[in-house]
Amino acid sequence: MRVARNRGPGVTVEQVAADFGVHAMTLWKWMRRADIDDGVKPGTTGHDSAELREARRRIKLLEQENEVLRRAAAYLSQANLPRERIYPLVKELAAGGVPVTVTCRVLKLARQPCYRWLDVPVTGAEFEEAYRANALFAAHRDDPEFGYRFLADEARSTGAVMADRTAWRVCRDNRWWSVFGKKCGRGKKAGPPVHDDLVNRTFTATGPNRLWLTDITEHATGEGKLYLCAVKDVFSNRIVGYSIDARMKSRLAVTALDNTVARRQDVAGCILHSDRGSQFRSSKFVQALGRHRMAGSIGRVGAAGDNAAMESFFSLLQKNVLDRRTRATREELRIAIVTWIERTYHRRRRQAALGRLTPIEYETVMTPPALQAA
Structure with missing residues (x-):
C-alpha cells in the first residue's frame, strides 16, 4: 500500500498490483480500509469491526444458552433425573443449531458420555434389560399373584436369563407386585403360633423318636x-x-x-x-x-x-x-x-x-x- 500511495506519475494502481502479484481490486480494498483506519475517510475501522463481530458472537452464544435453559426447564424441575433422560434434549437442540458443547456446558453434562449416547442411543445392556422386563411383565400379567421369585422362574423358562435379584429390581422399578403382597412397615407382626413351645430350649431326649x-x-x-x-x-x-x-x-x-x-x-x-x-x-x-x-x-x-x-x-x-x-x-x-x-x-x-x-x-x-x- 505504501508503494501504491507513493507511486510515480503515470504509474497506476493496477501496475503496482501486478508487480506484487495481487489482484488490483484487492489492493484497492486494502487502501480504502487503511484510509478508514487512518481517519482519512469516514467508515467503520478494523478495530470496531472486530469488536462488533465479538459482540455478535457473544449475543448469539447468549441466545443459544437461553434457548437451552428454556427447553430444559421441564427436565431440570424433576429431582434426581438420570443424565440419560436429558441426552434426547441435547440431540434436539443440536438439530436446531445449538452446538452440543454449549448445551453440555450450560447443563453441566460431561461431553464424552453424551457423544457416546448420540452414537449409540440404546446399548445392548438396555436391550437385554427390556427383554427381561417384557418376560417378567408377561408372567405377571398371566399370574398376578406370583412374587418376583416365581416371575423370575417363569421368565427363565422362556429363555430370559436373570438372577432373582435382577428380577426384584425390575419388578420394583415397574411396581409389579403380587396381588397378595403387603407393604412392609414398622409394627408388622409374624403369624400366630399354631402350637405351644413344648421344648423351652431343652434339647435332650431319653430315646429316639421323642x-x-x-x-x-x-x-x-x-x-x-x-x-x-x-x-x-x-x-x-x-x-x-x-x-x-x-x-x-x-x-x-x-x-x-x-x-x-x-x-x-x-x-x-x-x-x-x-x-x-x-x-x-x-x-x-x-x-x-x-x-x-x-x-x-x-x-x-x-x-x-x-x-x-x-x-x-x-x-x-x-x-x-x-x-x-x-x-x-x-x-x-x-x-x-x-x-x-x-x-x-x-x-x-x-x-x-x-x-x-x-x-x-x-x-x-x-x-x-x-x-x-x-
Missing part, C-alpha cells in the same frame, strides 16, 4: 436358589429325614416330614419343634402332623436360640459344604448336600456330646434291638 427339630435353609447356585428342609432327632443328632426343592413352599416341609416318618415308622407322640415360619404354620403341615399322630411345637418370633440345636447343624453344613465353592447347578449342590449328610455327618463325624461316636454308631449302641429292627 423329640425332632426342623428348619429350612436356602443356598444359591448358578441356576438359582435351592432350599433344604431337614429333620433332626435330638437323641442321636441324626438327620432322620430331609427334602430338597427349588421352591420354598409348604410342600417342602410336608415332604420332609413324610420322608422322615416313612424312614422311622413308630413316631406316634413324637414332638416336632420348629420356628414360626409360614411353612410350619400352614394347614397342610398341621394336617400332616395330625395324620402321623405327632405333637407340634413352635418357638418365639426372632428368638434363634429356641431352635439353636437345628441352627448348629445348618452352621456345620454351611462351613463344610456351601462355603467351600459355588455350585453351578441345583443338581450339583443337591448331590453335595446329600453326600455330606449321609457319608460324612452320619458315619464319619464324631461328636463329643455322643461320647465321641457318630450319630449312626450312637443309635446302634443306645437303641434296643427291637427298635433297631423297626
